[in-house]
Amino acid sequence: MPTAYNPRDVEEKWYRYWEENKFFHSEVDPSRVPYTIVMPPPNVTGQLHMGHALDNTLQDVLIRWRRMQGYNVLWLPGTDHAGIATQAKVEEQLAREGLSKYDLGREKFLERVWAWKEEYGGRITRQLRRLGASCDWDRERFTMDEGCSAAVREFFLRLYEKGLIYRDYYIVNWCPRCQTVISDIEVEHLEKPGQLYYIKYPAREGGDYLVVATTRPETMLGDVAVAVHPADDRYRHMVGKVLVLPLVGREIPVIADEYVDPSFGTGAVKITPAHDPHDFEVARRHGLPQIKVMNEHAVMDGEAGPYRGLDRWECRKAVLRDLKEQGYLLKVEDYTHAVGHCYRCETVIEPMISRQWFVRMKPLAEPAIAAVKEGRIRFVPERFTKIYLHWMENIRDWCISRQLWWGHRIPVWYCQDCGETMAERETPEKCARCASPRLEQDPDVLDTWFSSGLWPFSTLGWPQKTRDLEYYYPTTVLVTGRDIIFFWVARMITSGLFAMEEVPFKEVFIHGLVLDALGRKMSKSLGNGVDPIEVIESHGADSLRFMLVTGNTPGSDLRFHFERLDGARNFANKIWNASRFVLMNLDGYRPEEAPGPEAYTLADRWILSRYARCVRAVTESLEAYELGEAARAIYDFLWDEFCDWYIELAKPRLYHPREPRDRQLAQHVLARVLKGALELLHPFMPFITEEIWQRLPHRGRTIMLAPWPVYQPELVDEGAEAAMELLMEVTRAIRHIRSEMNVPPGKTATAVLVAEEEGARELLAGWRHYVEGLARCRVELRAACDAPPPQSAHGVARGVKIYVPLAGLIDINREASRLEKELAAVEKELARVKGKLASEAFLTKAAPDVVEKERAKEKDLSARAASLRQRLAVLRG
RNA sequence: GGGCGCGUAGCUCAGUGGGAGAGCGCUUGACUCACAUUCAAGAGGCCGUAGGUUCAAUCCCUACCGCGCCCA
Numbered sequence: 001m002p003t004a005y006n007p008r009d010v011e012e013k014w015y016r017y018w019e020e021n022k023f024f025h026s027e028v029d030p031s032r033v034p035y036t037i038v039m040p041p042p043n044v045t046g047q048l049h050m051g052h053a054l055d056n057t058l059q060d061v062l063i064r065w066r067r068m069q070g071y072n073v074l075w076l077p078g079t080d081h082a083g084i085a086t087q088a089k090v091e092e093q094l095a096r097e098g099l100s101k102y103d104l105g106r107e108k109f110l111e112r113v114w115a116w117k118e119e120y121g122g123r124i125t126r127q128l129r130r131l132g133a134s135c136d137w138d139r140e141r142f143t144m145d146e147g148c149s150a151a152v153r154e155f156f157l158r159l160y161e162k163g164l165i166y167r168d169y170y171i172v173n174w175c176p177r178c179q180t181v182i183s184d185i186e187v188e189h190l191e192k193p194g195q196l197y198y199i200k201y202p203a204r205e206g207g208d209y210l211v212v213a214t215t216r217p218e219t220m221l222g223d224v225a226v227a228v229h230p231a232d233d234r235y236r237h238m239v240g241k242v243l244v245l246p247l248v249g250r251e252i253p254v255i256a257d258e259y260v261d262p263s264f265g266t267g268a269v270k271i272t273p274a275h276d277p278h279d280f281e282v283a284r285r286h287g288l289p290q291i292k293v294m295n296e297h298a299v300m301d302g303e304a305g306p307y308r309g310l311d312r313w314e315c316r317k318a319v320l321r322d323l324k325e326q327g328y329l330l331k332v333e334d335y336t337h338a339v340g341h342c343y344r345c346e347t348v349i350e351p352m353i354s355r356q357w358f359v360r361m362k363p364l365a366e367p368a369i370a371a372v373k374e375g376r377i378r379f380v381p382e383r384f385t386k387i388y389l390h391w392m393e394n395i396r397d398w399c400i401s402r403q404l405w406w407g408h409r410i411p412v413w414y415c416q417d418c419g420e421t422m423a424e425r426e427t428p429e430k431c432a433r434c435a436s437p438r439l440e441q442d443p444d445v446l447d448t449w450f451s452s453g454l455w456p457f458s459t460l461g462w463p464q465k466t467r468d469l470e471y472y473y474p475t476t477v478l479v480t481g482r483d484i485i486f487f488w489v490a491r492m493i494t495s496g497l498f499a500m501e502e503v504p505f506k507e508v509f510i511h512g513l514v515l516d517a518l519g520r521k522m523s524k525s526l527g528n529g530v531d532p533i534e535v536i537e538s539h540g541a542d543s544l545r546f547m548l549v550t551g552n553t554p555g556s557d558l559r560f561h562f563e564r565l566d567g568a569r570n571f572a573n574k575i576w577n578a579s580r581f582v583l584m585n586l587d588g589y590r591p592e593e594a595p596g597p598e599a600y601t602l603a604d605r606w607i608l609s610r611y612a613r614c615v616r617a618v619t620e621s622l623e624a625y626e627l628g629e630a631a632r633a634i635y636d637f638l639w640d641e642f643c644d645w646y647i648e649l650a651k652p653r654l655y656h657p658r659e660p661r662d663r664q665l666a667q668h669v670l671a672r673v674l675k676g677a678l679e680l681l682h683p684f685m686p687f688i689t690e691e692i693w694q695r696l697p698h699r700g701r702t703i704m705l706a707p708w709p710v711y712q713p714e715l716v717d718e719g720a721e722a723a724m725e726l727l728m729e730v731t732r733a734i735r736h737i738r739s740e741m742n743v744p745p746g747k748t749a750t751a752v753l754v755a756e757e758e759g760a761r762e763l764l765a766g767w768r769h770y771v772e773g774l775a776r777c778r779v780e781l782r783a784a785c786d787a788p789p790p791q792s793a794h795g796v797a798r799g800v801k802i803y804v805p806l807a808g809l810i811d812i813n814r815e816a817s818r819l820e821k822e823l824a825a826v827e828k829e830l831a832r833v834k835g836k837l838a839s840e841a842f843l844t845k846a847a848p849d850v851v852e853k854e855r856a857k858e859k860d861l862s863a864r865a866a867s868l869r870q871r872l873a874v875l876r877g
Numbered sequence: 878g879g880g881c882g883c884g885u886a887g888c889u890c891a892g893u894g895g896g897a898g899a900g901c902g903c904u905u906g907a908c909u910c911a912c913a914u915u916c917a918a919g920a921g922g923c924c925g926u927a928g929g930u931u932c933a934a935u936c937c938c939u940a941c942c943g944c945g946c947c948c949a
Contacts, residue, residue: 003912188948338949382883390880394948482947519891519945550900554892556882557946561889563901570900570914581911632891632899647911655910732918739918745907747928776909829896836895841932850895850933857896 001583005576007540010691015129023704024134026074028471031516031710035071036475037063037454039135040488041143043082045089045120048127050514050522050560052483053532056133057545058511058627060480064134064683065622068708074472075134076459078141079121083407083448084178084344090116090406096469106405113406127533132541132686134704141450141459144408152408152451153425155499164360165400167412167421171273172399173266174352175342176298180403181356182342183447184396185486187349189338196265196335197320200328200335201226204242204251210235211330213265215337216275217323218316219243221304222293223252227282229817232267247319248305257282268374274353288354298350312350357401357410358445364494365395371493371503380509381624384485390487390733400447407445408610414440418644453491456504463499473500477507479522479768482555485510509625512557514548519559530560543568549684550635552628571635572688578643579692582670585654589667591697599661601653602727604669605720607646611673612715614873619711627684634681642673642689645774654774671696676709723763727730727770728800733795734775737804740818741793741811750794751777754801764800777804794819794871796864816875821867830861 011514018024037059042052067073090113091101101109125140136309141148159165197217202209210226223245228235238254252271260269261283274290275284279811283290292302300307300315307315323329340349347767369392371377372385379385401410403506412423415431422428432436456464458477460469474496480489489508496504516522522529535544547568552558600608614637621630650666657663675696682689682703693703700706734751735841752773755761761783764771769781785801788794792803793815833854838840844849 001911004914005912189947387881390948486947513946550891559889561901564889566914567900570912573914574912577912577915579911584911628891636899643911644916651910735917736919739906740904745909745917833896836933839932842895843932845932846895854895861896 001576001580003580005540005573005688007542007572007687008537011132011536011541011687013128013686014690015132018134018702018704019129021701022138023702024075024136025138026072026136028467029072030471032070032072034064034074034134034201034472034476034677035063036074036472037076037477037479038475038481039075039077039133039457040478040484041078041080041141041452041455042124043085044079044117044124044142045082045086045194046124048124048131050530050532051855052128053131053544054511054514054548054558055479056128056131057548060131060133060135060545060686061476061549061627061683062479062509062622064686064704065708067134067704068679068682068706070707074136074139076139076141077125077128077133077135077137078143078455078459078659079124079408080448080452081117081142081144083402083404083445084180084182086113086116087404087406088178088344098413101405109405111474117352130533130536130541132545134686139459143448143455147461148451148454148458149408151454151462152446152464153411154719154788155454155495156411156446156450157423157425158499159359164363165357165423166360167355167357169353169355170358170399171277172354172356173340173349174296174354175345175349176296176346176510177345177347178342179296181401182344182349183352183399183449186343187340188343188346190341192339193334193336194339196333197323198266198325198331198333199270199331200250200330201243201246201270203238203266206240208238210238210243210254210268211266212268212270214270215335216272216316217319218300218307218312219272219275220319221248221300221307222272222274222291222302223248223250223270224273224283224288224291225252225255225286227255227257227260227269227271229260229262230258231341232262234259235263235268240539246326247322248295248303255282255286255288257285275351277351280351280353292353294350294352296352327790350818355411356399357442359398359400360679361395361397361494362369364498365392366793367497368490368493370394371497377493377503377505378507380507384508384510384555386480388485388490392490398447400445400450401442401444403443404445407448408451410442410444410446412442414442414460416440427598443590449491451489452488453495454499456492456496469500473858474503475505477509478505479509479511482510482512510555511552512555515557515559517559517561519557522560535565539565539569540572540687542572542688545686546571546631546684549627550631554625554627568860571639572685574639574643575678575685575688575692578638578647579674579678579695583695586667586671586697589664589671589697591668591671593664594668595665599665599667601662602670602720602723603646603649603770604665605717606724607642607669607673608715609717609721611676612712615676615709616682616711619708622683631684634677634684638677638681642677645724646670646673648774649770652769679703679709681708682706723767726760726763726800727767729797730764730800730802731771731774733797733802734771734777737793738775738777738804739797741806741815743804743806745776747776749777749804749806750780751775752780752782752803752805754782754788754803755799756784757799760798760800788871788874791797794868795822796867799860799863801867812875816872819875820866823865823872826861826865826868830865832859833861 040055061125063073063075094100174181183673194215196213196215198211198213200209200211212226226243242251243254246466259278271279271282273280273288274292275294293300293304294312295301298312300310307318310318320329339822340351369389372388412421413428414421415434415436417436418431418434420431420433422432428439431439456475457469457473460466460472462469492504513521516528520526520528532544543565599764614633617633618630621633650670653662654668678689690703738749753764755764764781772779789803789805791807792805795802836854837858
């Protein structure tokens with residue numbers, strides 16, 4: 001084995017071994033309990049980014065852990081067709097050839113998209129394999145494969161038949177660049193600096209006028225009214241009067257509506273129903289017309305009069321110029337406000353009236369609210385429940401049609417002769433009403449999230465009643481980022497409850513975003529993304545996974561620091577070398593002849609006790625979704641306890657055993673604890689643990705399927721832990737003296753240990769060789785401190801006084817100041833404890849064990865202080 | 878405007894109603910036969926501010942300040 005761990009040598013090999021042997025595969029087995037996760041499907045043409053790496057690492061940890069626990073684990077992978085994103089990529093590709101999708105036509109264009117999908121579709125799944133994802137590739141799905149498409153159609157039809165889908169003219173969010181409508185949640189509101197323009201609208205008769213304030217003056221061309229608040233005394237006399245719209249000359253009424261905020265601007269608001277969602281609602285209430293002044297390219301047309309042909313920003317300038325010239329523009333203020341942007345391309349969206357398909361959400365939301373309120377679905381962390389409920393309780397209808405070509409075509413046909421609208425499961429031949437064969441399918445496709453909303457059951461065979469569906473549904477847990485709770489989690493819940501009458505998953509484990517080192521979101525435009533594949537190549541998949549899991553608290557964001565990656569790699573290397581040590585010293589070890597517990601040394605009992613606690617801590621943390629805590633527990637155990645103490649204590653037993661049996665015993669405990677720790681670590685670092693586990697004595701074909709270590713309370717040995725703690729503290733005290741007094745590491749010192757207490761003295765007598773080995777010294781044990789050695793440095797550890805004679809080496813002043821410093825710290829602490837114990841309230845009200853603890857503390861601190869003081873007195877002569 | 882999260886060592890972040898933790902960085906010493914991707918020792922913190930609850934608050938409650946996110 002090389003002295004440094006090289007992930008490249010092992011990762012690919014083991015992944016192939018696992019996959020070829022179908023260790024990831026799951027089959028229905030009613031005799032076993034299923035544990036199911038459906039993978040949030042990454043975009044088919046995308047590539048792995050850090051968000052995917054985090055999301056899938058977390059899933060893989062849970063999956064591997066539960067698999068080892070014996071559950072029948074299914075992790076179902078797949079990809080999403082990602083309508084807008086994919087279509088945009090192919091359009092870019094065409095643009096480089098000087099073509100547009102219209103040059104090709106719908107059919108040819110779709111061929112190109114499918115070809116693209118074939119070419120790039122496998123990229124991300126190959127990358128997931130490199131990450132170590134142990135998902136069942138035999139069940140890989142795609143949101144536009146045959147089964148999912150059938151599910152989409154069936155689902156649409158069921159909603160349609162229940163009257164939950166309708167088509168209507170409504171104000172929608174239009175992206176002038178993507179040339180499609182997007183849903184409300186796809187609009188990103190960004191704070192942008194802008195201006196607030198105050199415009200004068202004169203009354204038709206007399207010199208009266210109103211002043212409106214607006215951030216979008218160009219839309220005034222489509223104004224149909226000015227609204228004021230009904231209770232606003234300033235304007236009460238104006239309500240019902242008629243104003244003349246500047247530049248246009250249109251006569252518009254002054255109306256009263258509660259929607260108006262009297263404190264904003266002038267308290268008078270222009271109403272542009274065709275280009276503002278709020279105005280749209282106001283106009284509906286008042287029966288006002290809608291006047292379109294802009295087309296789908298955000299260029300003025302319709303009733304825009306002389307401004308026709310200008311794009312919206314040019315038009316704004318022109319309108320302002322004209323208003324100013326004609327004396328209507330009274331004031332301009334700087335004003336920062338939230339502007340809706342397309343979440344895909346960041347173009348400013350344009351509210352527009354358009355005929356689209358919608359899902360009536362209220363009836364679907366009710367059971368989705370109940371499911372969470374009744375605890376049938378639980379969010380982890382819990383605080384996301386509130387976010388979810390708030391959104392569900394204020395839900396609006398979902399616009400599901402998209403003016404794209406790539407996606408699930410809306411299964412609705414229109415008769416060209418009689419105008420009949422037909423929603424059908426199978427492509428119809430003729431009109432159901434007039435029998436005309438002249439049918440045309442709706443040109444639009446469905447929102448991508450419509451199909452991903454069905455993911456937990458469409459992938460298991462729905463609408464067929466399959467055994468898979470019966471066995472694996474509802475799935476156990478969904479793991480996903482907090483950014484898509486509304487987009488996806490909420491939709492799966494409503495869809496699952498509607499189609500299956502059962503929740504799609506019992507728990508939702510939400511994680512944060514991976515940010516760059518400066519705390520910014522990783523994005524293409526900033527160029528601050530870190531490629532997980534590059535990281536895997538430089539540091540290994542295990543290191544990446546470990547780094548993503550540790551120091552991460554559920555639901556909160558995570559900054560990506562290369563330093564932390566180095567730390568994870570160092571940990572892998574540490575495990576590698578600890579394992580090398582164990583493996584190099586296993587010759588002659590016969591597991592079946594291992595000595596029984598009666599032969600265990602103190603160190604053996606101690607490490608087994610610590611190991612047992614570690615098993616419990618890791619398991620409990622995983623159960624609570626505290627993955628970072630679990631990882632930290634193994635890290636601390638392996639590095640601090642197993643490597644730094646146990647291995648050091650095992651060395652003499654292996655190199656110079658007093659008896660062969662002790663060597664056997666050390667080998668046994670080393671192998672057992674290391675193997676168990678590797679099993680605990682396997683969900684986090686699958687590759688290195690498999691590589692080492694295979695070399696250790698083991699049963700079974702893979703660590704993946706090794707039984708998860710079970711907490712054994714009989715291994716917990718508090719006596720051994722306390723004893724080791726004392727020996728470790730004495731060791732640390734001697735090391736401290738050696739270091740402070742500049743005793744060369746090669747030089748063996750003498751340590752005079754004075755243990756007045758019998759228990760401690762016996763302990764030190766029995767295990768003095770631990771201290772001697774670990775602190776490189778010769779121990780002289782005494783029962784009383786009658787004559788401390790002259791010219792020695794002093795320390796105290798748990799009632800044990802330590803003197804390290806340093807004839808000729810000791811610097812009295814230096815030693816005195818060291819002891820003074822220590823004494824000051826001890827006295828400070830002692831004062832605090834004494835103060836506490838002096839309080840009657842504390843003694844009567846605090847828990848008895850707490851009081852007891854404080855008393856013990858006082859005793860220990862007093863003894864330490866006394867010893868230090870005495871020593872100082874001697875030094876000062 | 879409403880909601881949520883965060884503010885702990887120089888940096889990044891864990892954590893807990895009862896003696897402040899880790900990693901990195903820093904200082905000092907060591908190529909000690911698993912590992913210098915290491916080992917040993919050390920320095921470094923009114924746990925954002927002000928109140929309150931409690932015998933006891935970094936932790937619970939309230940207000941405020943600062944930062945970030947979501948929704949309208």
